[in-house]
Amino acid sequence: MTSKRSPLAPNESDLDVHRLEPPRDFRNLKWALVCSQLCLTLIAFGWTSPLRADDDPVLTLSDFQGSGTNDFQSEAAPVGFSEIQPIDLDSRFAEMQMRIQELESDRFEGRLTQQRASEGLQPKPEEGRLFATFESVLVQPTQSNSTAIIVQTDDGFSHIGFPWQIEHSPRIQFGREAEDNTLGWRVRFWEFRHSDGLTANDANGLIPTGNEGTAGYFIENGDILTGLAFINEGEFQSTVRTDVIDWELQRRIANPIDFYAGIRYAKVAQGYFASTDEGTIQGHSQFRGMGPTMALQINHVLPVENLQLFANLRGSMLYGARKFSATDSLTPLGNIRQTIGDIDLRPGDDSADSLVANAEMQLGLRIVMTDHFSMTVAMEAMHYNGVGGPNPTGVFTGPDGGLNGDSPMDDNLGFLGLTVGSQLIW
Template sequence: MVHPTASTLNDLLKLMTQKIDWVGITSRCLVGANLLVIGWSFSGKASAQSPQNDSPASGYSSSFDSVTDLPANEIDDLIDQASYAQWTEAAAADGGVTIHNGADSSIQLMNLERRLAQQESQLARLQNGPARPGKLFARYESVIVQPVQSNQTALIVQTGDEEFATVMFPWEMKHSPRVTLGYEPPSNGVGWQLRYWQFDHGQSFVASEDNGIIQPGWRADVPYLVEDGDVALGVQLFEEGTFTSRVRADVIDLEVSRNLIQPVDAFIGMRYGKFSQTYSAVTDEGSVNAITEFRGLGPTMALRLRQTLPLDRLAMFGTLRGAMLYGKKDFLGRESNFGNTQHVNGIDLRSYDEGVNSFAGSLEMQVGVEYTITDHFTTFVAFEGQHHSSVGGVNPPATMEGRDGDVTGDSVLDDDLSFVGLTTGIQLQY
């Protein structure tokens, strides 16, 4: 066995040292190159993702000076969108950094879906409007309407041999007041209102040969009660007369209300209604007077729709109200020549056979616009229509088809009464 000498050992150590140095240099070069490649790829990915990351920041820059000015929930969203994976020992051993882009995209998508759901919820609340507060109110309305009677006959004039024409009352638009006091409930609350409306007006005119209503050489009639083809109650064969019709309506409603959904309110309550009509004919051959009246009590129901318009403080509204009254009807007619009287007494409510005739129905409608001048003052205008069925009539119900007893009559208790026109008003609320 040969033992190495000292010089041989020195030469061997130098050779090993040189190899180790070359290996170290080579390893360091490889590691450095690897780091350069990874850094270049990371910078490229970051630059590629920069438009997406800049978009949220640009969105907030217009409303906030810094990120700290944002609401807390939106700061959490930004932090969630910037979630990266932590370093691991395996990644450090490879000399690189691992970014889980797939996981980040899923998190961002979930955040966007969550924010979209929140915005949709906020939009739905804005469309429905803010929660409505409760308020006391007092309303005054000028109901300018024209009464429309089922039978508007004033007199019947003869225009030729066996020829007749009916002259109607020339009703015009009349003002009538309506007052309402109440409490408008908040959303999902219960309110109430008390309404009172009164219409009390008359219409009269003169019929004679001078104004041409009664033609020269012919005469006129006011036929009421007809027996065996002859007029038993009324005035006949006159040449001049003054005719008057008067209508009075008193309606009181007491209702409770509740908001069904944001634009719709429902009302239910009780109504007392009284409808009275009178007729008068004063002629050169005598006079005749008649009166009919209905009084009843019953339930009422209504729906009101109010929709705010895009214009500030302006809104459209519509109201539909119905009532069914159970009560009593009377008719009384008298003529002066022979003192004849026709009296149809009030229907006996205890009688089943006659009970159905004591009902009267009402249907009312309003459609208009309102303008809220201040938080405590509102003005409005609306079209209004009312129809009250089977409240009775008072004008001459008979029709004439000839002088030879061809006279037919009709019942006065089955007639209807309507009102058509406009309503203007103001409302104070607090």
């Protein structure tokens, strides 16, 4: 007797759920997930294809039991529904969702990495190294008016100026170097404090016998109002003092070029003193101000090992106050003092009323001794425009040899010389 399979009994092939190969993209993986869920649902509920009209009638279990045949029971027993293991669809679905999310995350990170590489994005650079520099600034002051005394000779009039020479002054700076896409900073301080003098008499020929000298500031109708005349001998002295402080930020705008911008404070004080046989005279000028400063530093590596060429350019605009005063002891008036800018009706002791331009230039060589130490030697020039001056402003003009005066507030001051420095980097 040939037994017929019950349509309610599941096929073994129906229970064989094929494994899904890893999809090439996430769209195929999602479709595979939907199909797998549908197949598992059909198996769980035992759905089969619908019967056609020409199919055999469906036999129930009671029909087989009534036949009294033990052979069929032994064959049908292994396919009972009690042996089908239940399937947890929720856990399978959650597991596949987690897998999809992991693949999507990996794909997103890969795209982000490619995007960064295409845009040329680099990791955040490290901060630059700290440095400290000491420079010996060997410069000579150049005053636009360096007159110590005006001497009358047989040939006319001669202005004898102060014989300023190269003087040493220290400049220190410290800060942090700027790397690419970062800001560096530095603080600089420079101080120049020196004096110079001369002696004039008939012995050294500066005031020949029978001739006279004059040192005058304010003149009216050819006569000195403040100053000395008829000088036969005397000692004359000039002093110059500068204090300059810079606070700057640094940005590397190109590989060989660094840009600096910040604030500069400057104090420029000058003095004049004369002790003569006719009396004494003293003059003093001062400018003190603050303003923006900008600088460029250009570096070039030479084909010679450890040798570099560099140049520094700087410009500043300083807003502050200028003062001038002069006093003489000429008898019978004696101790006459005249001032400019000493009295200000505005509130505050440091009222600003003047704008001074400042320019600096440096060109030199750098020798890189080690990775942490280097030395520099350079030519340097500095100029302060309109800071005033303390020296006598009188000049002899006109056919009658009358004395004329100029304003001491318009004088300029400059420095020219050599700079030798050393730098420590760590």
